[in-house]
Amino acid sequence: METTQTPLTPAQRQANIDRFIKRWKEERAKEQTEFEARVKSPQYQAMLKELRKKNATRGIIIPEPKL
Amino acid sequence: MQQEESLYQNPNYNFDFLGGIDNVYSFQTQNEFVYEVIFRPTPYLFGENSLYADVIYELIIRVARNNSTKKRPPFDALVAPTIAAIFTNFYEKSPLTIAIYICDSSDNRQLIRQAKFNRWFEYFDKNDFTKLDDSIRDSDGTKYPVSLILKQNNPHRKAIFWAFLEMIEGYNYQK
Numbered sequence: 544m545e546t547t548q549t550p551l552t553p554a555q556r557q558a559n560i561d562r563f564i565k566r567w568k569e570e571r572a573k574e575q576t577e578f579e580a581r582v583k584s585p586q587y588q589a590m591l592k593e594l595r596k597k598n599a600t601r602g603i604i605i606p607e608p609k610l
Numbered sequence: 611m612q613q614e615e616s617l618y619q620n621p622n623y624n625f626d627f628l629g630g631i632d633n634v635y636s637f638q639t640q641n642e643f644v645y646e647v648i649f650r651p652t653p654y655l656f657g658e659n660s661l662y663a664d665v666i667y668e669l670i671i672r673v674a675r676n677n678s679t680k681k682r683p684p685f686d687a688l689v690a691p692t693i694a695a696i697f698t699n700f701y702e703k704s705p706l707t708i709a710i711y712i713c714d715s716s717d718n719r720q721l722i723r724q725a726k727f728n729r730w731f732e733y734f735d736k737n738d739f740t741k742l743d744d745s746i747r748d749s750d751g752t753k754y755p756v757s758l759i760l761k762q763n764n765p766h767r768k769a770i771f772w773a774f775l776e777m778i779e780g781y782n783y784q785k
Contacts, residue, residue: 556779557748557749560746560747560748560749561748561749563654563655563746563777564746564748564754566654567668567712570650570652570668571670571714574632574648574650574670577632578646578672578674581628581634582644582674582675587628587636590626590628590636591636591638591644593626594623594624594625594626594636594637594638595638597624598623598624598638601624603623603624603640603688604640605638605639605640605642606640606642606677608642608675608677609677
């Protein structure tokens with residue numbers, strides 16, 4: 544790990560935290576876009592259908608989504 | 611990975627691992643909510659060149675679909691053990707995983723998310739997993755509760771917690 548050896552000033556520390564939060568928000572926005580595409584895919588719907596069947600074999604009844 | 615045993619033996623929902631870069635798991639509940647549990651690579655947490663860069667993941671737990679008439683998921687006793695089972699599954703594949711859970715504050719519900727996650731963590735095997743909680747505050751004054759979760763037997767546990775606290779104190783790395 545690359546850590547600085549000299550103590551950071553409070554302003555430097557805060558700037559680093561702000562950079563981290565900014566990067567995190569950017570990454571979450573990207574992930575959100577990927578998520579929207581994923582859950583709409585036919586493969587995703589097929590996976591959910593298969594999970595409903597598997598749960599049913601164990602007595603867990605999950606209703607079909609209403610269209 | 612599907613659980614074929616009875617509900618009595620295995621009190622959680624069946625889940626599926628969709629994989630991908632983000633290591634997506636999915637399960638759905640009797641209350642008609644679809645959840646995703648995601649381990650998204652987060653190499654920038656301690657710096658891209660950190661020793662741990664390849665094993666750090668942001669943990670995202672979200673309602674992916676709400677097929678019910680309810681606005682929010684009601685209590686469901688099977689959700690927490692399912693999330694715990696997913697954790698166990700992922701860490702079996704990648705035992706050195708460091709998961710960071712950051713509570714989204716965009717709707718001011720970060721403390722509710724933190725409390726819910728803490729309740730879910732109660733179902734994790736305490737002999738197997740350990741969690742360190744803290745929070746970071748941006749210059750707007752918004753506070754983000756964060757948790758770091760790793761295996762108890764992670765050989766770098768102390769160094770990772772130290773690096774995490776250092777990050778919390780000031781995200782102290784060279785960019």
